[in-house]
Amino acid sequence: xxxxxxISNIYKSYNGRSVLKGCSFSFDRGGIYVLTGHNGSGKSxxxxxxxxxxxxxxxxxxYLSGSNIIxxxxxxxxxxxxxLPKVGVFNTTVFKNVAYGLKIRGIKGNKMEERVNKALDFVxxxxxxxxxxxxxxxxxxxxxxxxxxxxxxxxxxFLDEPTASVDMENTEIIENIILxxxxxxxxTIVITTHDMSQAERLGDTMLIMSEGRIIQG
Amino acid sequence: MDSIIEGFKKAFILxxxxxxxxxxxxxxxxxxxxxxxxxxxxxxxxxxxxxxxxKFPAKGFVISLMNTFMGLPPVVVGLFxxxxxxxxxxxxxxxxxxxxxxxxxxxxxxALPIVVSLCHSAIVxxxxxxxxxxMTLGATPFQTTITIIKExxxxxxxxxxxxxxxxxxxxxAILIVGGNIAGYTRVVTTTIALETDKGxxxxxxxxxxxxxxxxxxxxxxxxxxxxxxxxx
Amino acid sequence: xxxxxxxxxxxxxxxMILSCVFFPSASSAETRIRCASTTSTxxxxxFDYILPIFEKKAGIKVDVVAVGTGAAIEIGxxxxxxxxxxHAKEQxxxxxxxxxxxxxxxxxxxxxVIIGPANDPLKIKAIKSATEAFKKIxxxxxxxxxxxxxxxxxxxxxxxxxxxxxxxxxxxxxxxxGQGMEKTQxxxxxxRAYTLTDRGTWLATKDKDRLEMIIVLExxxxxxxxxxxxxxxxxKHKHVKYKEAMEFxxxxxxxxxxxxxxxxxxxxxxxxFIPNAK
Numbered sequence: 247x248x249x250x251x252x253i254s255n256i257y258k259s260y261n262g263r264s265v266l267k268g269c270s271f272s273f274d275r276g277g278i279y280v281l282t283g284h285n286g287s288g289k290s291x292x293x294x295x296x297x298x299x300x301x302x303x304x305x306x307x308x309y310l311s312g313s314n315i316i317x318x319x320x321x322x323x324x325x326x327x328x329x330l331p332k333v334g335v336f337n338t339t340v341f342k343n344v345a346y347g348l349k350i351r352g353i354k355g356n357k358m359e360e361r362v363n364k365a366l367d368f369v370x371x372x373x374x375x376x377x378x379x380x381x382x383x384x385x386x387x388x389x390x391x392x393x394x395x396x397x398x399x400x401x402x403x404f405l406d407e408p409t410a411s412v413d414m415e416n417t418e419i420i421e422n423i424i425l426x427x428x429x430x431x432x433x434t435i436v437i438t439t440h441d442m443s444q445a446e447r448l449g450d451t452m453l454i455m456s457e458g459r460i461i462q463g
Numbered sequence: 464m465d466s467i468i469e470g471f472k473k474a475f476i477l478x479x480x481x482x483x484x485x486x487x488x489x490x491x492x493x494x495x496x497x498x499x500x501x502x503x504x505x506x507x508x509x510x511x512x513x514x515x516x517x518k519f520p521a522k523g524f525v526i527s528l529m530n531t532f533m534g535l536p537p538v539v540v541g542l543f544x545x546x547x548x549x550x551x552x553x554x555x556x557x558x559x560x561x562x563x564x565x566x567x568x569x570x571x572x573x574a575l576p577i578v579v580s581l582c583h584s585a586i587v588x589x590x591x592x593x594x595x596x597x598m599t600l601g602a603t604p605f606q607t608t609i610t611i612i613k614e615x616x617x618x619x620x621x622x623x624x625x626x627x628x629x630x631x632x633x634x635x636a637i638l639i640v641g642g643n644i645a646g647y648t649r650v651v652t653t654t655i656a657l658e659t660d661k662g663x664x665x666x667x668x669x670x671x672x673x674x675x676x677x678x679x680x681x682x683x684x685x686x687x688x689x690x691x692x693x694x695x
Numbered sequence: 696x697x698x699x700x701x702x703x704x705x706x707x708x709x710x711m712i713l714s715c716v717f718f719p720s721a722s723s724a725e726t727r728i729r730c731a732s733t734t735s736t737x738x739x740x741x742f743d744y745i746l747p748i749f750e751k752k753a754g755i756k757v758d759v760v761a762v763g764t765g766a767a768i769e770i771g772x773x774x775x776x777x778x779x780x781x782h783a784k785e786q787x788x789x790x791x792x793x794x795x796x797x798x799x800x801x802x803x804x805x806x807x808v809i810i811g812p813a814n815d816p817l818k819i820k821a822i823k824s825a826t827e828a829f830k831k832i833x834x835x836x837x838x839x840x841x842x843x844x845x846x847x848x849x850x851x852x853x854x855x856x857x858x859x860x861x862x863x864x865x866x867x868x869x870x871x872x873g874q875g876m877e878k879t880q881x882x883x884x885x886x887r888a889y890t891l892t893d894r895g896t897w898l899a900t901k902d903k904d905r906l907e908m909i910i911v912l913e914x915x916x917x918x919x920x921x922x923x924x925x926x927x928x929x930x931k932h933k934h935v936k937y938k939e940a941m942e943f944x945x946x947x948x949x950x951x952x953x954x955x956x957x958x959x960x961x962x963x964x965x966x967x968f969i970p971n972a973k
Contacts (some may be wrong), residue, residue: 299598324601334596337614346610347600394600550774550932558934560775561729561760642760644729645743660875661738661900 248434249309249316249318249325250274251296256305258291265291266302267458273402273436278428280449281438287455289438290331290406296436297328297404324351325361328404331411333391340366340382343390347398365397369423385416392423403427405437409444417444424448473665473670483638484646489673492650495563495637496630499570500578504623506571507578511619512612514579515586516594526583532576537569541639548640561642566650569636573628581625585618586611617688624685628678726787727756728939731768731776733847733874736922737761738837739895739967744959749946755939757885763875765845771925774932778940780947782847782893782922783904791925798941800948803968807851807918808897810880811889811911815895819889819911820953826858828912836868843871852891855917867909877904884908893920895967902963922968924948948972 251273253357258266265288273279281289286340291355295302298318309316316322337344344362348354353361366372369389374382379390389407395403405424408415428435439445447453454462477485514526547551548568550562559565589611597610612619634652641648643657651670658667736742739758746757760770764781771779772795779796781787791799809828811819817837819828832839841863842849856863863869870921872882874895883890884906894913912918924944929937946952953970960966 297599299595320601320603327601328599330595330599332592333591334590336593336596336610346597350600350602350606356493398601550934552773554936555774561758642729642758644758644760647727647758660734660878663903 248276249311249404251307251309251434253292253296254305256292256295256302256307256320258288258295258302261420264358267347268305269455269458269460270305271453271460273434275451276432276434277423277450278351278437278448279434279451279453280445281436281453281455282440282442282445283455285440288458289455292455293328293404293436293438294410297326298323299328305419324398325400326404327395327398327400329391329395329408330408331407332393333387335379335387335390336384338378338379340371340379340390343379344372344375344393344397347394351398361399363396368396368426369393370419383417385412388412388416388420389423392420396427398429400433402434402436405435407440408436409439409441421447470664470668474669477666477669478672485670487646487655488649488651490650491563491648491689492631493677495566495650496570496627498567499574499630500623502567502571502628502639503574503578503626507575508582508612510618511579511582512586514583516608516611521631526580529576529583533580535573535576537573537633537635537637538639540569540572541636543570544572544640560640561644561648563641563648565640566637566648569640570630570633573633573636574630577626577629578622581622582615582619585615585622588618589614613645617691620688621685624688628681631677631681632674703918713806718720718829723929725756726754726759726936726939728777728936728943729775730778730780731760731762731766731770731944732780733764733767733782734761734877735782735846735848735893735896736780738877739791739899739955740961741895741959741968745788745955746954748955749943749952753939753942753946755942757943763844763846764850768912771927774927774935776927777935777937778924778926780924782920783850784921784923786850788924793927795931796925797928798944799923800972802922802924802972803970804919804921804946805893805895805952805968806913807848807887807891807920808894809889809912809918810883810897810906810908812887813907813909815909815911817889822912823915825912825915825917826855827857830859830861832868832889833859833863833866834875836866838868838886839863840870840872840879840883840886840888840890841875842876844875844934846876848876848891848893851918851920855891880904880906880908896968898963898965901959921971 254270256266256269257264269292274368281292283289293302295307309322336346341362344365345358348358348361363372366375369392371386371389371393374386382390392408408424409420412420421444424435424437427433437448452462453460514522544565545560547554548557548565549555550560559568593614594607594611597607602610632652634656637650638656640654641653643649643653651674653668655670658670714899742759750756760776764768764783764786767779767781768786768790770776770789787799790796807827809819812846817831817835821833822828822831834867840850864871870882870886870888872879874882876892879890880892880896880900881904884904889911897910924947926937926940926944929935956968956970957966959968
């Protein structure tokens with residue numbers, strides 16, 4: 247049974263400006279959810295809260311196994327990951343960047359190498375694995391971010407504006423990677439984008455955000 | 464002018480025929496300053512990480528204090544350590560005055576603020592996105608801190624090497640707490656001071672050249688580390 | 696990365712412990728005693744000559760901390776040395792009386808001399824009394840370099856001024872340098888000034904330092920420079936190595952020690968110290 251996510255009545259404000267004004271939703275169908283909306287509609291904030299990067303001011307966020315609530319600890323946090331729009335590359339090789347999530351989980355040796363190589367193959371960066379990751383182009387950097395996430399085999403993957411800073415060619419590559427991932431792992435993927443046509447190409451379930459609320463789901 | 468040229472000539476002859484006494488002095492310098500550096504790095508790097516990444520009251524004050532202490536006059540540190548370690552002082556029971564350990568303590572006090580200040584800047588200079596990335600990949604707060612320290616490694620190394628340069632060249636503190644005892648606490652800088660006092664300018668000059676060579680090497684290493692850390 | 700970090704930290708701690716092992720405390724490996732003495736004794740080369748002979752015989756290593764006489768006595772008083780070897784008899788006797796030291800012995804002497812520019816502009820050479828010479832320097836406002844460091848030489852110099860009821864401090868012609876004897880001589884040489892020095896340092900360094908100076912006055916009994924040795928009182932400082940310190944003192948005043956001191960010569964075969972232990 248896959249892990250599901252239920253959020254109810256989430257509120258969040260920064261410096262007195264409220265960003266989320268009561269979001270509720272249940273991510274329980276699997277597949278790709280696409281969260282669209284204007285810039286500043288609260289998509290990224292909602293994603294960060296869902297990924298347990300920061301707590302909401304009000305409201306509840308629960309991960310469930312069947313009908314049981316899973317305790318929010320490091321263990322749970324390690325079953326999901328969020329790829330940020332700005333990837334945050336570590337100043338080391340491409341390979342070690344992808345291995346990072348595995349190493350902190352204590353996965354090493356052949357098993358680690360296998361999973362890293364698989365992820366790099368998947369995003370088409372295998373030939374650059376010994377290169378310093380800071381030398382990658384912006385499209386490659388975004389793919390590296392996805393590979394880093396894939397290597398840890400998350401049950402839920404959050405992608406925040408994965409193609410916002412890349413060219414057309416890389417956008418297509420990344421979209422294909424996402425679609426392949428869904429086919430292969432049957433994991434739940436939640437993507438934010440402000441590109442409506444991209445939303446239609448990728449989404450199984452569409453969510454539209456406006457003024458801090460989910461208005462269509 | 465003649466005596467200067469003569470001095471350089473004799474200095475080079477001495478360097479090429481390094482005797483065991485001279486080697487011992489150089490080795491002790493490296494050992495004392497190296498140990499001081501090791502201790503300051505072990506204390507200073509975690510401390511600078513705490514200063515850079517955690518929020519606590521009086522944090523700004525501690526940072527200003529460290530920046531100020533970067534310019535501590537070595538003789539003042541020497542005097543302070545002397546009073547502390549003297550048999551009539553609070554730590555006299557340890558019997559450390561006029562030993563290499565006392566020199567390590569004094570130099571650690573000199574090196575620590577440099578290590579902390581420069582490592583703090585390096586750690587603060589790490590893009591905050593690194594912290595986020597590490598957290599999204601499932602790192603615990605401790606693992607995240609280690610990751611940030613690793614990202615700052617080139618800056619940290621520069622800080623540690625800068626501190627090494629300072630303590631290697633320092634004479635005021637170790638002269639006071641080490642006592643410049645022949646074959647026991649006599650290092651390069653205190654030998655230069657003594658030999659200059661005694662009028663043995665050639666030997667003093669030879670040691671000066673050796674000291675310069677060591678700091679030149681250190682700076683070359685530093686340059687390469689920084690170059691390696693800079694990726695286009 | 697996490698695990699790697701831990702291993703590295705462990706490595707650093709190991710190195711720290713190792714670095715402590717590197718520096719065994721002075722007592723562990725071999726027997727060492729610490730002797731607080733004066734720069735003039737050290738710079739003359741006396742210790743380099745006599746200590747290896749004693750160390751070989753007794754198996755006790757003597758670490759010399761060379762500072763001014765005042766500082767050397769202070770180091771002994773604080774318990775930071777085991778034995779003190781200086782030349783300021785009055786101060787020494789006072790410190791013994793105060794209970795800081797025991798077993799003070801005369802060891803040897805040399806004498807102080809007044810040195811000045813080779814052309815002796817004040818014609819001090821014609822004077823026989825050191826007191827008179829000092830008076831002339833002060834009256835002529837002629838540059839005089841003082842150790843200014845509470846050393847034995849400085850103490851001697853001050854006692855002469857005191858006799859004259861002259862307070863030279865603060866006068867333009869009176870240069871307090873706060874340096875060792877040899878450096879003071881060199882400064883006097885550069886400044887074309889007069890200064891008080893001990894014969895040992897003078898003989899050992901005048902050629903090497905190319906001093907363009909001469910002895911302008913010598914032989915006045917007031918310039919007699921007695922060296923003494925004394926042990927730090929073990930009643931005051933329990934940790935001192937009294938037994939070994941006494942071994943050193945007894946050797947210095949023994950026939951063999953006295954003979955060794957007498958046989959110490961500078962490059963020009965001059966005897967620098969005259970042993971006079973009773």
